[in-house]
Amino acid sequence: MLKTPAWAAPSATQPIEPFAIERREPGPHEVLIDIRYCGVCHSDIHMARDEWGGGNFPMVPGHEIVGDVVKVGDKVEKYAVGDTVGVGCFVDSCRHCEACKDGEEQFCSNGMSVTYGGFERTDGKLDKSRPTFGGYSTRITVDENYVLRVPGSIPLERAAPLLCAGITTYSPLRRFNVKSGDKVAVVGLGGLGHMGVKLAKAMGAHVTVLSHSPGKHDSALELGADDFVVTREEDAFEKNAGRFDFILDTVSAGHDYNAYLGLLRRGGTMVLVGLPEPQALAAGSLILGRKQLTGSLIGGIAETQEMLDFCAEHGVASDVEVIAMDQINEAYERMIRGDVRYRFVIDIESLRKAG
Numbered sequence: 001m002l003k004t005p006a007w008a009a010p011s012a013t014q015p016i017e018p019f020a021i022e023r024r025e026p027g028p029h030e031v032l033i034d035i036r037y038c039g040v041c042h043s044d045i046h047m048a049r050d051e052w053g054g055g056n057f058p059m060v061p062g063h064e065i066v067g068d069v070v071k072v073g074d075k076v077e078k079y080a081v082g083d084t085v086g087v088g089c090f091v092d093s094c095r096h097c098e099a100c101k102d103g104e105e106q107f108c109s110n111g112m113s114v115t116y117g118g119f120e121r122t123d124g125k126l127d128k129s130r131p132t133f134g135g136y137s138t139r140i141t142v143d144e145n146y147v148l149r150v151p152g153s154i155p156l157e158r159a160a161p162l163l164c165a166g167i168t169t170y171s172p173l174r175r176f177n178v179k180s181g182d183k184v185a186v187v188g189l190g191g192l193g194h195m196g197v198k199l200a201k202a203m204g205a206h207v208t209v210l211s212h213s214p215g216k217h218d219s220a221l222e223l224g225a226d227d228f229v230v231t232r233e234e235d236a237f238e239k240n241a242g243r244f245d246f247i248l249d250t251v252s253a254g255h256d257y258n259a260y261l262g263l264l265r266r267g268g269t270m271v272l273v274g275l276p277e278p279q280a281l282a283a284g285s286l287i288l289g290r291k292q293l294t295g296s297l298i299g300g301i302a303e304t305q306e307m308l309d310f311c312a313e314h315g316v317a318s319d320v321e322v323i324a325m326d327q328i329n330e331a332y333e334r335m336i337r338g339d340v341r342y343r344f345v346i347d348i349e350s351l352r353k354a355g
Helices: 044-047 155-162 165-175 190-203 212-223 257-261 302-315 327-338 349-354
Strands: 001-010 017-023 030-040 065-072 084-089 090-092 117-122 125-132 139-143 183-187 206-211 225-232 244-249 264-272 292-295 320-324 343-347
Touching: 001 320, 001 349, 017 139, 017 327, 030 084, 030 155, 030 320, 030 327, 065 139, 065 155, 084 244, 084 349, 090 139, 090 206, 155 165, 155 190, 155 302, 155 320, 155 343, 165 190, 165 244, 165 302, 183 190, 190 206, 190 212, 190 302, 206 212, 264 349, 327 343, 327 349, 343 349
Parallel strands: 183 206, 183 244, 206 225, 244 264, 264 292, 320 343
Antiparallel strands: 001 017, 030 065, 030 139, 030 343, 065 084, 117 125
């Protein structure tokens, strides 16, 4: 086993602090990765503070991981020492259920092995004696089939958030065939929303940001949006009724789905990728206009690789603020205040130096 410096939440009520974990030497089909950067997702806060329940502590967060392969198992075929790779929200799945066979491991019927706060597998089954630890650490060992190749044209620190924020927004845009000329609205302009704008624009859509904050107008246009609507203005929903083909809703705070559905054209689709508290939904909001309200999680391994390659081809990357490991607790508080544009990324070299 390899003693590995990390930072962890000892419990749901304590801040993130230095911790040591053990990583295994790579098995026959595994690679050992020296982590260079790890993105900070808002779900890290929810998990570290056990706001969704069921947390496993001590917890080492982080599922937006990029780094270099430094050792490979003797049967590894996909990667070699020196390759630049990424690890996203999960590190394994059962591999034999319908979802896994369809390349949608994120919906594994037997539960994907999430990158942190979950469990590794023994003989294909989740093993509660083997907790997973994430990217707030200097290295990680992962089966080659759950590793992504990071194109060299994407700056590595800006590639890290693509492993969650990127695929979370890419997957529904691709699934619903957003294309050139489509009128797309993105609700919210945070870590997810800013990626939604960039990706929809790269797909050729006419993109409008819907936000309650007038101060985000210039930022939205700088990211590539064609238009900006302040949703708290009195007539915003009436003036834009029936305007959009597709709405990507990235907001996790409570808001009125019915009002946003009114912005869709006949047959339009609204996809939720945020997780707010339960919201009321009137059947008429769907029936009158044959509209769809659906949700999306992340993507499978193949789709995530497709997303990375798409970003490389179109020059898309996350806008980030790089921080040292010991700034993580401050970063959490700033995220809660919305004081980041648009994703914090930890420089793991700072952890190595501290260790």
